[in-house]
Amino acid sequence: MNRFIIVLALLFGSAYSGKNFCKPLVDYTPRSDVELTRTICSTQIRKIVEQKTEAACLEVINMECDVIVVPECTTSVAKEMSMMDIPAIKVINLTQCEKKTEMKEHVKEVFECQNVTKTHCTTLWKLDDKGMKVWAGNEDDCKEVTWEECKPVNKTVPFPEPTMECSPLPVPYNDVDVMFGEVDLVQTECVAKPQQICKPVTVNKCGMATYTRITEVPEKVCKDIKILVPTQEEIHKQWCLFNEVDNIDFDAAVKKIIANQEN
Known part of the structure; x- marks a missing residue:
């Protein structure tokens, strides 16, 4: 101021x-x-x-359980047919034969021959108006000709024929045979049975919590x-x-x- x-x-x-x-x-x-x-x-x-x-976190007690499987078995006996091969002597029938000869009638084909006489001539041929061959007769040279002519015929004739005379021949041999019987079959059947085993166990378990914190300040x-x-x-x-x-x-x-x- x-x-x-x-x-x-x-x-x-x-x-x-x-x-x-x-x-x-x-x-x-x-x-x-x-x-x-x-x-x-x-x-x-x-x-x-x-x-x-x-x-x-908090320690809590949980029951911890496991499963064990125990077999339960039952036994049964069943009868069953059985078989067994055993040695055996068996006989088989063979055949024993002997060859023989017998005379038997047979039909055979044979040739029978005979003389045949025929006339032989020279034949004349000419062509007609159409160009075809036609017989024009024989020349004057015909003559008699004889020859032997044979033909097959069937005849019954005796013929030696072999035959076999056979008879049975029993022969023993070693073989096997089957012997039947009965056996006991033991069968065991099992079934798996589950069992529960539990024990208390202390476990530390934790959890999370989310919340809203409100603070007022001057x-x-x-x-x-x-x-x-x-x-x-x-x-x-x-x-x-x-x-x-x-x-x-x-x-x-x-x-x-x-x-x-x-x-």
């Missing part, structure tokens, strides 16, 4: 014989508004939302605003009493008075 010094001077004539002096007076200017910046703050509640996942929020502040400037005045002097320098006189008063 600026300070103004205003001198209120009173001049006295010779009737005033005192010293020059000044008395300070304080005064103010008329009101004026000054724009100032103020920071205003308030507490606000801010909500913090967090997704949390946590694991937790938070200072500030902002700047403009305000108008009424103000005045101080005016420093001096009321001074001076002896009457021509052409007085009030500024120098006041400074002198004030300096003397402070000393």
Whole structure:
């Protein structure tokens, strides 16, 4: 704030014989508004939302079970026919034969011959109007000709024929025979039977949980605003009493008075 010094001077004539002096007076200017910046703050509640996942473990008792398989068997006996090869002497009938010769009648084909006489002539042939051969008679040279002519005929004649006289001939030989009997067959049938065996077992098991955590925290929020502040400037005045002097320098006189008063 600026300070103004205003001198209120009173001049006295010779009737005033005192010293020059000044008395300070304080005064103010008329009101004026000054724009100032103020920071205003308030507490606000801010909500913090967090997704949390946590694991937790606990020892629990479980029944641990296994399956064992036990065979259950039954035995039975069954009768069954059996067979066995054994050595045996057997007889087979062979045939024994002897060759003989017998005279038997057979029909055979034989040739019988006889003389045959025929006339042989030279034959004449000529062509007719159509160009075909036609008989034109014989030449005069015919004569008798005789020869032996044979023909096959069937005749029954005696003929030696071999025959076989056969008779049975029993011959023993070594062979095998079958002997039948009865045997006992033992059969065992089994069935798998499952059985459950359980025992308590302590197991550490864990699980996961997901939840939402909400936390409210105070938070200072500030902002700047403009305000108008009424103000005045101080005016420093001096009321001074001076002896009457021509052409007085009030500024120098006041400074002198004030300096003397402070000393």
